[in-house]
Amino acid sequence: MPDYSLTRDRVETYFDRTATQTWERLTSHEKVSRIRETVRKGRDQMRALMLSRLPQDLRGARVLDAGCGTGAMASELALRGAQVTAVDISPQLIDIAKRRLHPALTTQVDFHAGDMSDPALGRFDFTLAMDSLIYYRDADIGRVIDNVANRTAQSIVFTVAPRTPFLMAFFTLGKLFPRSDRSPTMIPHDAARLARHCPGALTKVGRITSGFYISECLEHRT
Incomplete structure (x- = not known):
């Protein structure tokens, strides 16, 4: 998967070298700009929406937090009693997540x-992937979902950037800049088209729009 590998490496470089401090602050309780505050609010709402698709009591369940970032989702899952495998392409963000995790949840x-x-991560009851697939093309997302679905017993809840006029304009504008001079660009997706690349049933859960944060939640069941 050459396209997937190139994008994955680009995302790793962005979050591990360019945007680590910005992301750390955005996901904290520190004061941020009005624009980033809308993004923070939108991410909080999306996290809650995704968690609403899982049982409140997750004792005995294994959950993959795919693209865990600074660890907010992993903490919420652990508070519900789940055993969480939290993976992220960025070692820097993993370090932040480890520092933020409450000591009572470390086990x-x-x-x-x-x-x-990575199949070595094991098998799970549920998988959550919040905003970690937004930089990939539909065929690559389909392959990742297929891979993870083979190791997820119940459902995969994930997000994509929806095909809205605003995001399509943003995506088109991003193409005008040399790839080496810009951060990874979100690729807007149509859920019906994406479903053709994902084996099993793909359902729209809901869309969150908060200022510059626009994300659509989907649920995959085999």
Whole structure:
């Protein structure tokens, strides 16, 4: 998967070298700009929406937090009683997540720096992937979902950037800049088209729009 590998390496470089401090602040309780505050609010709403698809009591369940970032989702899952495998392509973000995790939850969360589709991560009851697939093309997302679905017993809840006029304009504008001079660009997706690349049933859960944060939640069941 050459396209997937190139994008994955680009995402790793962005979050591990360019945007680590920005991302750390955005996902904290520190004061940020109005624009980033809308993004923070949108991410909080999306996290809650995704978690609503899982049982409130997750004792005995194994959950993959695919693209865990600074660890907010992993913490919420652990508070529900889940055993969480939290993986992110960025070792820097993994370090932040480890520092932020409440000491009482450390036995419930196993952090890994690496690829979310690595079979060595094991098998799970549920998989959550919040905004970690937004930079990939539909065929690559389909392959990742297929890979993870083979090791997920119940459902995969993930997000994509929807095909809205605003995001399509943003995506088109991003193409005008040399690839080496810009951060990874979100690729907007149509859920119906994406479903053709994902084996099993793909359902729209909901869309969150908060200022510059626009994300659509989908649920995959085999």
